[in-house]
Amino acid sequence: MTDAPLPDTAHTTFVIDGMHCGACTGRVERALAAEPGVVSAAANLMARSARVEFTAPATPASLAAALERAGYPVSTAEARLDIEGMTCASCAGRVERALTATPGVISAAVNLATQSATVGYAQGTVAPSELAQVVTAAGYPARVQAQGAAPAPVADRQAAETARLKRAVLISAVLTAPVFILAMGAHMIPGFHHWIARTIGEPASWWIQFVLTALVLAFPGRIFLRLGIPALLRGAPEMNSLVAMGALAAFLYSAVVVLAPGLVPPQSREVYFEAAAVIVTLILLGRWLEARAKGRAGEAISRLVGLRPATARVERASGVVELPVEELAPGDIVLLAPGERVAVDGEVTEGHGWIDESMLTGEPVPVEKTPGAKITGGTVNGQSALSFRVTATGADTVLSRIIALVAEAQGGKLPVQALVDKITRVFVPTVMGLSLLTFAIWMLAGQGFTHALIAAISVMIIACPCAMGLATPVSILVGTGRGAELGLLFRRGDALQRLAEIEIVAFDKTGTLTEGRPALTDLIPAAPGFAPDELLGMAAGAEARSEHPLAQALLAAAADRGVTPAPARRVKALPGRGLSAEVGGRAVLLGNTRAMTEAGVETALLAPAAQALAGEGKTPIWLAVDGQLAALLAVSDPLKKYAHDAVAALQYDGVEVALISGDTRATAQAVGRELGILRVVAEVLPEGKVDAVRDLHARGAVAFVGDGINDAPALAAADVGIAIGTGTDVAIEAAEVVLMQGDPQGVARAYALSRATMRNIKQNLFWAFAYNTALIPVAMGVLVPFGGPGLSPMLAAGAMAFSSVFVVTNALRLRRAGG
Structure with missing residues (x-):
């Protein structure tokens, strides 16, 4: 569970487009x-x-400045606000102070003359509409000017980045193709070298390669120079530095051969323009493919965001008006047409219909809605027209909270990532050192400058740590996104890893494995004179005005069977026993054994059946008519439809399942027997559940599954707390994993998804580390003395790009996990 925040802490989120690797x-x-x-x-x-x-x-401004100094400037945006009510410089000062105190705001300039403010803020931290609300709350009504529109969301930025990289790849490929053909044609086509010599000549060929490669580096490849060289000069080289150094080394050496051949010994006058151009092209290709894959990986949030409609029809005194969803306020009455998507959270005020809530719960069956029922923004109305009162808007809606949870979990770091971070921190400087060492060794070995340079460049290119940096976060991104599609919300990314390590799952009983409300399970007539429906009608009639849960179970059973409760009068409650009434002119007594004994009603005929029902965890209820035993009824909290399947699935995966309940021992043990749960802890208060979880922890890592409210202490005490509920009733703050549907099978799905995600991460890490471990020595040339191959910069660039694409593609397989 997360620690409580320190007093007076604030938090903000910066968008940093300059990050490219771990x-x-x-x-x-x-x-x-x-x-x-x-x-x-x-x-x-x-x-x-x-x-x-x-x-x-x-402050946000000081943090943004720190990132600027480190070479990772935050992406900023600007909003313009129109403000009313400012009459003096003091007013403008108050507005300015309110804005600058808002987390994420970097600068604020208020213009008293034009009654406006220009606000610079870190993109992703705050929305222009929220800035307007801050000013309004300070006492000066404000609204966003049209040109101060919100910046593009993450999904749009990813799409823009993908399009930009695609253009860069196409330009680079067009410029690189002639260079590659001129340089490598002789190796692939017999006589090609002689044809070049007879036509344009070798010097012209080199000049063409020089110009085209310079264009590749100056335009599509300048991103590596723009980011990599400053990082190198700061003493903090990263992957762009490796690419920049490798490509520049090949280009500059070749340029010297073309422009000043006298500086190079005759035997070393070779050009490697194709290495520089192909390196840039292949790595841009890898990044483009990677960006496309990451865009697909992030589709979960994009789809959730897309569930929010743009406008809604609202009742006003003058009639119905269509408003942007952003302008809705709690209390507004919104009209919902058949098939329309619900704009925001609310409560039905008029109409009766069914709403598809599969986007929340994963359940395809629509849910019935009547006046008073809660509905959630993003869900889809059925064939009936409804009206609802808005209860939550903006960030307070369930959909917004889900989007925020998924985004936060996708950005989380797993414990396994700590090792990766430590390695990548020293990896790039180490690689640059190995590159220099490679150059020195081959020079000392007498292989010449050219051979040493090629080997050194190959080491720099092959070792880019993209795959290592992506191995964990891309799997978290896809795994948590897939969980959201299945109605499984991981509040933190590290819950994915801890859930995969769980050895024991402890379930609360009521409302988790059972329906949480009593239901009539048995009705046994004592004599053939009464029909079951007649007996149920009498019992329901006697209980019609009672609020006791057992009474509600009888009334619900009568309604389900289409039985009308018989009219009753002279109803008298018998505390601790039951009640008596006159139903249809007959004396009816409904209650426990003590009530029957005091009334002189003989129950021996059905006593064995009553004992058997009690042994199954059910509550026996006797029904006597005119002083004679008429029937034995039993009420219990029925198991949820898929509770048995959920327990069986966990046990099949080797997880021990326990049951912790505050109910009576007989009832809890009966439920345990029915579900095949051997370890049952019963008759415990909420504090006792914490002790039970700690006792289980001695046997292994424990996940506790509860309703997220009454079970909050046990959820906090467990290694992983899992809240099970439906719709707006989920206790999002009580657990690290939230199941949006009431089906306990979600626990098994979450466990399976977490194991699949961790397996995927381990596969990615193995590939990334194995790839570098195996190919860096090859690039250094350790196999050359034994007749083995070296590794050219072109092949190194291709292999490096492939490694990143492989990691992202492997993670995308999680999109089918847990179904």
Whole structure:
């Protein structure tokens, strides 16, 4: 569970487009953590963002400045606000102070003359509409000017990045193709070298390659130079530095051969323009494929965001008006047409219909809605017209909270990621050292400058740590997104890893494995003179005005069977026993054994059946008519439809299942027997559930499954707390995993998904580490003395790009997991 935040802490999220690998995220986190007042900092490579929790003296502006100094400037946006009511410089000062005190705001300039404010803020931290609300709350009504529209969401930024990379790849490929053909044609086509010599000549060929490669580096490849060289000069090289150094080394050496051949010995006058151009093209290709895959990986949030309609029809005194959803306020009455998507959370005020809530729960069966029922934004209305009163808007809606939870979990770091971060922190400098060592060894071995340079470049290119940096976050991204589709919300990414390590799952009983409400399970007539429906009608009639849960069970059973409760009068409650009434002119007594004994009603005929029912965890209820035993009824809390399947699935996976309940021992043990649960702890208060969880913890890691409210202490005490519920009733703050549907099978699905995600992460890490471990020595040339191959910069670039694409593609397999 998360620790309670420190007093007076604030948090903000910066969008940082300059992060490209695991080494980048480590440097971003260290730059932020070094600032006084920062409590925690977590960078998210997939979302290109960093979340910071801080206290004074840190401010969003100081944090943004720290990131700027580290070479990772935050993405900023600007909003313009129209403000009413400012009459003097003091008013403008108050507005400015209110804005600058808002987390995420970097600068604010208020213009008293034009009654406006220009606000610079870190993209992703706050929305222009929220800035307007801050000013309004300060006493000066404000609204966003049209040109101050909100910046593009993450999904749109990813799409834009993918399109930009695609253009860069196409341009680079067009410029690189002639270079590659001129340089490598002789190796692939017999006589091609002689044809070049007879036509344009070798010097012209080199000049063409020089110009085209310079264009590749100056335009599509300048991203590597723009990011990599400054990082190198700061003493914090990263993957862009490796690419920049490798491509520049090949290009500059070749340029010297073309422009000043006298500086190079005759035997070393070879050009390697194709290496520089192909390196850039292949790595851009890898990044484009990676961006496409990451876009698909992030589709979960994009789909959730897409569930929100843009407008809604609202009742006003003057009639029905169509308003943007952002302008809805609690209390508004919204008209919902058949087939329309619900705009925001609300409560039905008029109409009767069915709403598809599968986007929340994963359950395809629509849910009945009548006046008073809660409905959730993003769900889809059926064939009936409804009206509802808005109860929550903006960030307070269930859908917004789900989106925020998924986004936070996708940006989380698993414990296994700590090892990766430590390695990537030293990996790039180590590789550059190995590259220099490779160059020195081959020079000392007398292989010449050219051979040594090629080997050194190959080492730099092959070792880019993209695959290592992506191995964990991309799997978290896809895994948590898949969970959201299945109605499984991981509040934190590290819950994925801990849930996969669980050895014991402890279930609460009531409302988790059972329906949480009593239901009539048995009705046994004592004599053939009464029909079951007649007896049920008498019992329901006698209980019609009672609020006791057992009475509600009898009334619900009568309604389900279409039995009308018989009219009753002279109803008298018998505390601790039951009740008596006159039903249809007959004396009816309904209650426990004590009530029957005191009334002189003989129950011996059905006593064995009553004992058997009690042994099954059911509550026997006797019914006597005119002083004679008429029937034995039994009420219990029935098991949920798939409770047995959920327990069986966990046990099949080797997980021990336990039952912890505050109910009577007989009832709890009966439920345990029915479900095949051997370890049952009963008759415990909420505090006792905590002790039970701790006792189980001595046997292994424990997950506790409860309703998330009454079971909050046990949820907090467990290694992983899992809240099970439906719709708006889920206790999002009580657990690390929230099941949006009431089906306990969600626990088994969440466990299976977490295991699949961890397996996927381990596969990715194995590939990333094995790839570098195996190919760096090959690039250094350790096999060459034994007649083995070396590794050219082109092949190294291709292999490096493939490794990143492989990791992302492997993670995408999780989109089919847990179904």
